[in-house]
Amino acid sequence: MDISEKLSPLRKGLLEFVILKIVAGDKVYVADMLKLLGPTEFATQEGTLYPLLSKLRREELVDYEWQESEAGPPRKYYKLTPKGRTQLSTLNDYWKNLNKTLADLGN
């Protein structure tokens, strides 16, 4: 099995965490999220992102508001909810612990 194939489920699992991190900043539009992720390991596409965002909204971790755009119809801008913020900080802590564990193991 190829190494990148082995890492693919890991990346997929982390995508949710990554999205929460992105929307934790300013309100973002999906096209901008894709642009932001494009050069990273988490490069993704609309086909994946929209279902994921809808799921996060259903879980009340993110929310969106409509904003007028100069060209075309209004756009959805996503932002983190208080509940999302709590979960993000939990995830952040978990990630730090994970890093520490990985660093300590085998030493």
Next chain:
Amino acid sequence: MQKVVTISLNGIAYQLEEPGYNQLRTYLERAESRLQDSPDRNEVMADLEQAVGEKCRAVLGPHKTVVNSAEIERIIVEMGPVESAEEKAAGATGSASADADAGAQSGGPPPRKRLFQIREGAMWMGVCNGIAAYLNVDVTWIRLAFVLLTIFSSGLWFVTYLVLMFVVPVAHTPEDRAAAFGMPFSTEELISRAKKNFEEFGDKYRWRREWRRQQRHLNRQFRHMNEQMRMATAQAQPAIHHAGRAIGMVFLPIAALISAALLVAFILALFSLVTQHTVFGWALPHGMPLWVGIVALAMLYIAISTPVRMIRHGGQQSAGYHPGWGAFHGLMWIGFVVLLFWVSYTYLPGVREVVDSLMWAANLTATTISETIV
């Protein structure tokens, strides 16, 4: 020149070239079916439509009002396969096997193989083409089999082709074609297949010429064989003349009756199979597609009727080759066929049902056609 289809994406109208429209429709239909179980289906679909619309708008300008097929193709590739978030989570938390991962990448399990008529690269209606795709063999073999069976059944096998033509659906969308080949559907594969088809398109005409030449050759050979047979019987004629007469008087009508009965039974069985999926009360085995039943029935008919037909021909030859005789036997045979049809229509309620429903369908078609013309 390309036909243009106007569509509305989230309330805004866009003009797409027709092939591009078909691809986009397939993409969105597929997305919708993948999101079947997701509670966010409507919302995600609206989001996707808006994203496609935005990408379309990016390629349009004051002097460009139509989105062409290549641009749609690119947009679909950019959008990527739609995967339900629920499914993805399950894949990540579960054992996350390579198979499940690959399945999610290419868009679910490969579609079930189905028999379609494939018009692209077809000689006529694409029935052979579809069967070849279904059986995954070269279409030349299927065509050869059809031609040989038609020759051996003196043309009756052709009826099977006609029936399949009406019963088997035509592959209209790229997804149908993918199902015809039993291949997973993805944009890249679609492009590569389209390229291959285009390359083969150029070969088609050359191939057709070759085919015609072979047919002419076959025809010449058959004529030659017939000539020889006639000469042989002419030489033997005086000796068997009287015996032949006697055989002709008694035996030929019986053979004609049997052959007529077989034909009537075959046609009735075929209709009953197509309309009610049973043959004289015997239902198709579960899971067997209709077309397999049709082909099997036709094979059976040819296997049974060929010896009878050979006996009739042989009998006619030995009874002396008189043009009047041939015509008389032909008429007698047609008479038997009509008589048997009438008898079965009158005395078998099942047959009457089938014929009546056919007449009704024919009537309806005729009315629809005349209404469309008017």
